[in-house]
Amino acid sequence: MIWPLRKRARQDTQTGIVLDPHHGGSAAVVHRQGSRLRLRHCAVCLPPDDGNWRPELAALLADHSAPVNAVVPEEAYQLLLVERPDVPAEELAGAVRWRIRELINTPVEESVVDVFDVPAQARGSRNMVYAVAAQSQAVGQVAEQVRDSDLPLQSIDIAELCMRNIATELEQDRFGVAFLLVRGSQGFLTITRDRKLYVIRQMEIPGGDAGIGDEAVSAIALELQRSLDYFESHYDQRPIRDVVLAPSTEGIALSAALGREMAVNVTLLDLNELLETPRELSPEEQSRCLLAVGAALRGPDVLEQAA
DSSP, X not given: OOEEOSOOOOOSEEEEEEEXXXXXXXXXXXXXXXXXXXXXXXXXXXXXXXXXXXXXXXXXXXTOOOOEEEEOOGGGEEEEEEEOOSXXXXXXXXXXXXXXXXXXXXXXXXXXXXXXXXXXXXXXXXOEEEEEEEEHHHHHHHHHHHHHTTOOEEEEEOHHHHHHHHHTTSGGXXXXXXXXXXXXTEEEEEEEETTEEEEEEEEEOTTGGGOOOHHHHHHHHHHHHHHHHHHHHHTTOOOOOEXXXXXXXXXXXXXXXXXXXXXXXXXXXXXXXXXXOSSOOOHHHHHHHHHHHHHHTOXXXXXXXXX
């Protein structure tokens, strides 16, 4: 998931690449040996003025050439939670494509659509699926940039599933964890338990571009609580007690503020503790490399929830 481009075998070493025209590029190479995760390489760059990422990719990856999982920019796709059509699995993507044609901003003829399941909801609730509708042109551009750099492209993914890959490696995931990424005026939230993805939320953060003030903290806390309540009621699950924030330069202050607002444990992720790193990564480096690390952590079990 979401768009596999070559036959998938288990890979112990993978590369994650993010080519974001607004936030810049990043690359991470992660080696997995049992439960040990080793970050072999991590680099970031500014976006190119001419849109040609090939020189940047060469600099980002140096001599590393493990199978690549690339991430499509967030503005190039929409994510929707829709009722699961009553069709065989092999017909699901096509049926959902037809169902969401009036709900997406890009004409469906110019979109690539894929779906992934969520666990069954509480008794009496309808089965749902997440649908991803990405601009075909954007997906093609990402694939072309990577292939033109002579890199072995394996898949193209989305930010939320990269977050899921990280969340399921956290110690808190065993009993359930809400993982939150705040980026300017946008927030991205996943809720996982025991390596299963239950909830994805995107949120608008008032005043987020100017920093995390009281209004932003209150808005984040409210959306977090709503999402935790939804998880508990719709899936008939025990309450989530842990919220983990993605690394950022404002992470310590935001973690403390949310801890005062909410009756849950709020902690800040440190990639230096999750992974064996070749050097100490600063909060800014961790923030910029986060999605690339998540893409590099893409494992076979990611596909278990794919329809």
